[in-house]
Amino acid sequence: MEFLRVTDIEDIEDLIFEKIPTLKGEKEKIKLEDSLGRVLYEDIKSKENIPEFNRSTVDGYAIKFKESKGASQGIPSFFTIKGEVYMGEDTKNKIESGEAIYVPTGAMIPQDADSMIMIEYCEILEDTLLIHKPVSKNENIMLLGEDIKIGEIILKKGDKITPENVGVLASMGIYEVPVFKKLKFSIISTGNELVGEGEPYTKGKIRDINSYALSLGIEKFGVIVEKKIVKDDYSILLEEVKKSVDISDIVLISGGSSAGNYDYTKDVILELDDSEVFIHGISIKPGKPTIVGRVGEKLIFGLPGHPISSIVVFNVIVKKLVEKLYSITEKENFYYGELSHNIHTTPGRTTYQMVGRRLEGDKIVIDPIFGKSGMITLMTKSNGYIILNKSIEGLEKGSIVKVYKF
Amino acid sequence: MEFLRVTDIEDIEDLIFEKIPTLKGEKEKIKLEDSLGRVLYEDIKSKENIPEFNRSTVDGYAIKFKESKGASQGIPSFFTIKGEVYMGEDTKNKIESGEAIYVPTGAMIPQDADSMIMIEYCEILEDTLLIHKPVSKNENIMLLGEDIKIGEIILKKGDKITPENVGVLASMGIYEVPVFKKLKFSIISTGNELVGEGEPYTKGKIRDINSYALSLGIEKFGVIVEKKIVKDDYSILLEEVKKSVDISDIVLISGGSSAGNYDYTKDVILELDDSEVFIHGISIKPGKPTIVGRVGEKLIFGLPGHPISSIVVFNVIVKKLVEKLYSITEKENFYYGELSHNIHTTPGRTTYQMVGRRLEGDKIVIDPIFGKSGMITLMTKSNGYIILNKSIEGLEKGSIVKVYKF
Numbered sequence: 005m006e007f008l009r010v011t012d013i014e015d016i017e018d019l020i021f022e023k024i025p026t027l028k029g030e031k032e033k034i035k036l037e038d039s040l041g042r043v044l045y046e047d048i049k050s051k052e053n054i055p056e057f058n059r060s061t062v063d064g065y066a067i068k069f070k071e072s073k074g075a076s077q078g079i080p081s082f083f084t085i086k087g088e089v090y091m092g093e094d095t096k097n098k099i100e101s102g103e104a105i106y107v108p109t110g111a112m113i114p115q116d117a118d119s120m121i122m123i124e125y126c127e128i129l130e131d132t133l134l135i136h137k138p139v140s141k142n143e144n145i146m147l148l149g150e151d152i153k154i155g156e157i158i159l160k161k162g163d164k165i166t167p168e169n170v171g172v173l174a175s176m177g178i179y180e181v182p183v184f185k186k187l188k189f190s191i192i193s194t195g196n197e198l199v200g201e202g203e204p205y206t207k208g209k210i211r212d213i214n215s216y217a218l219s220l221g222i223e224k225f226g227v228i229v230e231k232k233i234v235k236d237d238y239s240i241l242l243e244e245v246k247k248s249v250d251i252s253d254i255v256l257i258s259g260g261s262s263a264g265n266y267d268y269t270k271d272v273i274l275e276l277d278d279s280e281v282f283i284h285g286i287s288i289k290p291g292k293p294t295i296v297g298r299v300g301e302k303l304i305f306g307l308p309g310h311p312i313s314s315i316v317v318f319n320v321i322v323k324k325l326v327e328k329l330y331s332i333t334e335k336e337n338f339y340y341g342e343l344s345h346n347i348h349t350t351p352g353r354t355t356y357q358m359v360g361r362r363l364e365g366d367k368i369v370i371d372p373i374f375g376k377s378g379m380i381t382l383m384t385k386s387n388g389y390i391i392l393n394k395s396i397e398g399l400e401k402g403s404i405v406k407v408y409k410f
Numbered sequence: 411m412e413f414l415r416v417t418d419i420e421d422i423e424d425l426i427f428e429k430i431p432t433l434k435g436e437k438e439k440i441k442l443e444d445s446l447g448r449v450l451y452e453d454i455k456s457k458e459n460i461p462e463f464n465r466s467t468v469d470g471y472a473i474k475f476k477e478s479k480g481a482s483q484g485i486p487s488f489f490t491i492k493g494e495v496y497m498g499e500d501t502k503n504k505i506e507s508g509e510a511i512y513v514p515t516g517a518m519i520p521q522d523a524d525s526m527i528m529i530e531y532c533e534i535l536e537d538t539l540l541i542h543k544p545v546s547k548n549e550n551i552m553l554l555g556e557d558i559k560i561g562e563i564i565l566k567k568g569d570k571i572t573p574e575n576v577g578v579l580a581s582m583g584i585y586e587v588p589v590f591k592k593l594k595f596s597i598i599s600t601g602n603e604l605v606g607e608g609e610p611y612t613k614g615k616i617r618d619i620n621s622y623a624l625s626l627g628i629e630k631f632g633v634i635v636e637k638k639i640v641k642d643d644y645s646i647l648l649e650e651v652k653k654s655v656d657i658s659d660i661v662l663i664s665g666g667s668s669a670g671n672y673d674y675t676k677d678v679i680l681e682l683d684d685s686e687v688f689i690h691g692i693s694i695k696p697g698k699p700t701i702v703g704r705v706g707e708k709l710i711f712g713l714p715g716h717p718i719s720s721i722v723v724f725n726v727i728v729k730k731l732v733e734k735l736y737s738i739t740e741k742e743n744f745y746y747g748e749l750s751h752n753i754h755t756t757p758g759r760t761t762y763q764m765v766g767r768r769l770e771g772d773k774i775v776i777d778p779i780f781g782k783s784g785m786i787t788l789m790t791k792s793n794g795y796i797i798l799n800k801s802i803e804g805l806e807k808g809s810i811v812k813v814y815k816f
Contacts, residue, residue, distance in 0.1 A: 109784075211518060216577055216579075368745075
């Protein structure tokens with residue numbers, strides 16, 4: 005039998021880019037409404053000032069701030085109310101000495117006014133405004149361009165579109181957004197033992213899990229063009245992989261990547277034109293029997309058949325690669341917590357230890373989740389993993405650990 | 411002018427449920443493929459054992475473990491290889507004393523075998539298997555029902571469907587999932603100053619932001635049935651609110667909720683049949699001028715017009731309410747970090763302080779984000795908030811704070 009020559013997890017990305025130098029994210033423009041969760045293809049510069057005019061941040065009266073100097077409870081300052089500015093109006097109103105004009109929140113400050121006094125501090129006697137405290141220059145005013153200036157970079161290439169970012173884009177009148185095009189994925193689950201929806205579930209069979217878990221993992225950044233179960237039959241697998249390569253950017257084959265008797269993935273890739281397998285075995289646990297290859301410029305991953313292994317490899321290799329292609333610098337997908345048990349590692353392999361999380365008072369406690377390889381319940385109990393580098397022997401209970409979320 | 415009588419943030423949910431006792435999440439069944447991000451309506455019990463048979467977790471040979479006793483490098487144990495089990499096969503094979511049968515990972519253990527020896531530790535001479543170390547009972551075997559037993563609760567009401575959970579559901583053959591039906595939302599942005607996509611953006615106008623930010627915030631748990639901009643005109647607003655109430659479960663009206671001259675939301679709600687406004691003003695900052703009312707059994711929120719205020723109220727009131735309706739106990743939406751600056755609060759109001767996050771080495775540093783009310787850039791710089799209870803005066807630099815993500 006053939007033994008696996010393993011590649012270091014740290015070298016995988018470079019190797020992939022070296023083997024497929026054309027691999028990159030492409031651009032498309034989509035409607036702002038459809039952009040949630042997508043990733044910006046380029047920096048967004050504002051083409052407008054925000055606000056486009058000196059704007060009131062309160063309901064109240066616009067005055068010249070100098071004229072409120074010395075106003076107090078005992079000796080108020082007096083102004084003649086000259087009128088009001090309407091919401092959305094490009095006002096031609098102008099303040100003269102001793103005058104005040106009503107301006108609601110968000111409306112334009114009249115010319116020559118330089119301060120707003122909030123309505124709460126105003127006393128009104130017919131056409132006269134009395135104020136009992138002084139205001140300072142530009143108080144309660146947002147000046148033209150104070151929030152965002154023309155040409156300012158507001159969002160960066162690689163930023164994910166959140167509801168807040170959508171608000172920001174709308175504020176600048178950007179209703180079409182340049183984002184990275186979703187990569188096209190095919191998922192092939194291999195194994196005679198696998199049954200899918202609607203197929204008879206007889207003894208000895210196992211329900212297909214990976215194509216579901218992987219496809220919903222991909223949904224966030226890719227599009228599934230095909231999802232299928234293929235038996236352990238060399239010529240059928242060959243045919244199906246060929247079809248998938250034609251219509252996808254990335255093909256994921258789960259199962260069939262170890263060195264067992266019926267594991268055809270590697271040979272199938274190699275039989276296709278202009279193909280190579282450049283990784284067969286990765287120094288991680290779980291997920292060692294992972295294959296990475298290419299057919300032409302299309303990328304193919306052979307993932308382990310065990311659901312947890314398959315999800316780990318998907319998260320730490322496939323997803324990371326896509327994040328690199330999309331220039332994502334993910335800042336939010338980890339947190340720290342205190343380890344509740346000792347963990348030991350496997351020498352020479354980077355260990356991805358599944359963990360659960362709970363609170364003890366205000367302390368986040370991280371429980372390593374152990375179980376037999378392939379156990380489904382590992383998935384329900386975990387919500388992330390910690391990385392134990394291959395150079396360390398383990399971690400002690402009480403250590404502060406960095407937890408990456410799925 | 412009318413002053414606001416504020417309601418405590420802690421009392422809002424109870425008040426809403428008291429006023430609309432019929433408010434609850436409804437059930438629908440959807441396809442597993444479409445379930446990402448949805449919320450389980452009820453506990454999921456397994457109708458099957460997993461595995462359904464004693465299953466090998468390795469590639470190797472099934473034997474009786476007692477017969478490996480004493481095996482060593484010097485004195486191996488010998489077995490006669492009797493054949494193999496195929497993947498997915500309901501094997502009728504049976505092990506007799508001194509026999510071994512090949513079983514690949516995931517396949518069924520033959521009758522009367524009680525241990526698997528990994529292929530890596532096997533030496534094969536024609537039909538004879540030599541093993542050089544003993545194995546223990548049930549080694550490398552997952553027993554029937556060991557992972558999941560019939561009737562076991564695997565996922566709970568209120569759990570969100572993650573890719574991992576989809577895998578778990580698929581493993582149990584659950585391809586239709588009972589989830590909470592998405593609530594129907596209408597969003598009305600009010601204000602003469604607002605312009606939407608395609609409308610002329612003249613001086614004095616402000617682009618509509620809230621309907622975009624809110625609708626993408628809702629997308630995760632609700633469906634937007636309508637989104638519109640309405641001028642500050644009492645009868646038009648009345649007409650539009652009436653239409654929205656008819657087709658929605660919840661209507662969000664942004665702007666028009668404070669006590670200014672052109673703020674009609676409250677009066678409009680009250681003019682509709684069988685309506686009441688039971689909250690007008692909430693003891694939070696930002697977000698004080700918030701209205702909550704009902705028309706029949708439909709819920710109406712009047713949100714502040716300022717984007718940040720509107721997003722805060724949406725997150726801490728509307729979203730929290732929906733999470734309650736969906737029985738979500740969100741465990742993942744916060745983390746801890748060290749505050750970089752002192753923060754002061756407003757007496758008598760719970761303060762939601764926008765914060766950003768950065769790393770100093772391995773330490774998560776939390777920067778409070780300050781800026782004038784209504785600034786767009788507050789949104790781009792923040793990615794969450796900390797809650798300062800109204801009973802405290804502030805927080806000191808260096809405090810460990812709990813950050814809630816948007």
